[in-house]
Amino acid sequence: MKRAAIKTLYGEFNFGNKLQNYAVVRNLEKRNLETVTLQYYKNARGFTGRIITKVKQLVKLLLSLLHIGKRWNYRNYARDKDRTKIFRSFSQLYLNISEPINRFNVDQSFIDGFDYIVIGSDQVWNEKNFAYREDLEFFLGTNDQPKVIGLAGSFGISEISDKYQNTYKMGFDKMSSISVREVSGASIVERLTNRKPEVLVDPVMTLTEEEWLEVCKKPAWIVPDAYILCYFLGEKNDYLAEIGKYATKNNLKIIDVMERSSDHYLTGPSEFIYLLKNAEYVCTDSFHACVFSLIFNTPFRVFNRVDKFKDMSTRLVTLLEIFDCSYATSPNMCKEAFNWESINNTIVMKKQEFLEYLEKSV
Structure with a gap:
């Protein structure tokens, strides 16, 4: 069975993000593909990340007790933690998530182990989420495998900053097929590449x-x-x-x-x-x-x-x-x-x- 890695925004807090991810999984599985949702982070995660997070929380608590800066709200923290558990349960049940990865803790052979890299849906092309050349090169690889597909990706913005345009052009040129979710996004791709991407609805609309x-x-x-x-x-x-x-x-x-x-x-x-x-x-x-x-x-x-x-x-x-x-x-x-x-x-x-x-x- 061929394998497809899904690169979307990853987190345990946004309803739309989780449900579009689920819709992509279902659509690929209907085509007899084994799917893995990449739990990708720009920064180091895993054990080190958890230690850093705990230290930050402790610092906030100490500052709050000393009345320095914003008062830390433990109730809000507890509520967020409980909701995150609910989201996490959904991810584990339906999305076949990978271990936390970034370009520092896995090499290119990890990506080459897939037949397809599906980038999308959600705002994967919003420059505040995915404008890092090193990250983009990591997913696109150095050869024609795996095949990279842009699936109803969204920009969420109407134009790309000048400093990122070469990065985006490089990314789109490497993709075997490109589709976007908004007309303004299609215009961005066409200006940068002279390729006319298809404008598709969000994947959630493909499920009954x-x-x-x-x-x-x-x-x-x-x-x-x-x-x-x-x-x-x-x-x-x-x-x-x-x-x-x-x-x-x-x-x-x-x-x-x-x-x-x-x-x-x-x-x-x-x-x-x-x-x-x-x-x-x-x-x-x-x-x-x-x-x-x-x-x-x-x-x-x-x-x-x-x-x-x-x-x-x-x-x-x-x-x-x-x-x-x-x-x-x-x-x-x-x-x-x-x-x-x-x-x-x-x-x-x-x-x-x-x-x-x-x-x-x-």
Whole structure:
């Protein structure tokens, strides 16, 4: 059986990241490939990394006790640790993760042990995540094996800094096939390489609702009968009044899976699927929360992401254009605006485009 290594962003904290990783695994396994998700870190991990992390935590605690700097919140630390365990359990159960690796603790023979390197999905081409020439060269290798495939990778930004353009060009030139997730990303690749990549939907859309329900799990905490699901990766304070007003008017509870003070925070990828499937409405600035809302025909409202990074909306713009639902950004939350028949037909069509690309690539 041929082997495929999946290089995506790795961490135990982001719902969309885990679920797109799972979708890639399922798609490759359907093509009789043995998959390994690379637990890749830019810096040293393993025993040394754990020691460094513990030392940092101890320093923060001591500074807090001495009232120096920010007060360290042990409750937040404990909640994060509990949620990480839930995410880790999902990874171990479904993703066949490798041992922690980086370009310092494994050599090129490790990469050469695979028939394919699949880079994607998620924001693998965002320069703050993957703009390191040494890392890129490590995965691309020095010959034509393994075959390197770009699978619906996202930039999350509309242009590449001048200092990184040669790095990206070198990477794309080495790839046997390239696909991206946003129109602006396709323009970047074409400018750098004169190759026209395919624009594909996110891999999560290639699995049916029934396939997602196979890994769906009801949360351990009590879920209200009717609720709005809130999932914000950026600041949300400016939006809470609007959401609260809508919830009161429609007799809905609010579940916020990013609120550490609530048991709702103890939610993993499987529970997240359940909450999206059963919500009356979803309020979010997250690309993947929108994608799953489309899959489950759950009405949603898109809010602008407010955080310290550059504009991350390029993926969402493409998504809303493809499915003709730009009205989801409107302040007037209206269930009736969604044409689910048209949306479902588009999902079927875009899924077929994705599968045809994958068939040609592997």
